[in-house]
Amino acid sequence: MARMEEDTADPYVEDAFDTPPDGPVGVHRGRRSVARRLTPFIVIIVVAALAGLLAWGVYSGEAAKVRLPWQSAASLSQVAGSPAASASNVPSASDTPQASAGQSSQTPESSPSTSSQEPAQQTVNKNVAVQVINATRINKYAASKATILARNGYTSVTAATPTGQVPSATVVWYQNETDLSTAQDVAKTLGISNVQQMQQIKSPVVVVLMS
Numbered sequence: 001m002a003r004m005e006e007d008t009a010d011p012y013v014e015d016a017f018d019t020p021p022d023g024p025v026g027v028h029r030g031r032r033s034v035a036r037r038l039t040p041f042i043v044i045i046v047v048a049a050l051a052g053l054l055a056w057g058v059y060s061g062e063a064a065k066v067r068l069p070w071q072s073a074a075s076l077s078q079v080a081g082s083p084a085a086s087a088s089n090v091p092s093a094s095d096t097p098q099a100s101a102g103q104s105s106q107t108p109e110s111s112p113s114t115s116s117q118e119p120a121q122q123t124v125n126k127n128v129a130v131q132v133i134n135a136t137r138i139n140k141y142a143a144s145k146a147t148i149l150a151r152n153g154y155t156s157v158t159a160a161t162p163t164g165q166v167p168s169a170t171v172v173w174y175q176n177e178t179d180l181s182t183a184q185d186v187a188k189t190l191g192i193s194n195v196q197q198m199q200q201i202k203s204p205v206v207v208v209l210m211s
Contacts, residue, residue, distance in 0.1 A: 122181035126153045130186060131203040134159065135166045136211040145190055145209065152189050166208060173198035173206045 130149060134142030142159035149157045171194045174183035180197075183205050187195050190207065198206070 122178065124185045125182050127155050128179060128182050128204045129156045130154055130205045130207065132157065132159050132207045132209065133162050134209050135162045136209055141209055145207065149186065149189060167210065169194060170210045171196055171208050173201050173208065175199055175201055175204045179204045
């Protein structure tokens with residue numbers, strides 16, 4: 001009877017858990033190595049250390065000076081570039097005198113150009129011919145005024161009587177613009193305030209005395 005039961009039982013069939021290609025798996029797997037068991041703890045310790053370092057740098061205001069493992073030297077210099085950039089933008093003491101010297105050296109060069117554009121100042125020519133005309137009834141009045149001019153350095157002064165139309169008031173006429181300063185000096189010497197240009201006169205400067 002027992003013999004018949006053994007003959008009728010199903011034979012045992014091996015599966016993947018009995019002969020796995022890489023050794024036992026699942027509940028049958030063997031012990032892991034020490035390195036594989038310590039790897040999770042090492043990762044946790046490294047992450048915690050980096051997080052603490054970052055937090056310390058942020059709260060202490062020194063994050064720009066801390067170079068984290070994933071930061072390059074270029075990015076670190078950009079983050080902490082405030083002192084370096086400010087130092088590079090501030091002119092050095094050696095540059096300031098050079099700039100001042102350059103400006104001061106250009107100042108004298110501009111002065112001659114400005115003075116060269118100014119018109120030349122006219123001078124009094126006491127050798128110019130001056131004619132004094134007496135249009136009054138005072139005898140030898142023109143001669144007395146001519147004497148005053150001669151005493152003040154005028155070398156070519158003549159006295160004359162009027163011929164033709166005379167002005168309404170005492171005046172000093174000058175012929176050209178170059179004689180303006182001389183005519184003004186003649187008027188100042190004789191106490192005359194009226195100075196006018198008259199190109200039709202024959203002498204460079206003419207004094208007409210009116211009563």
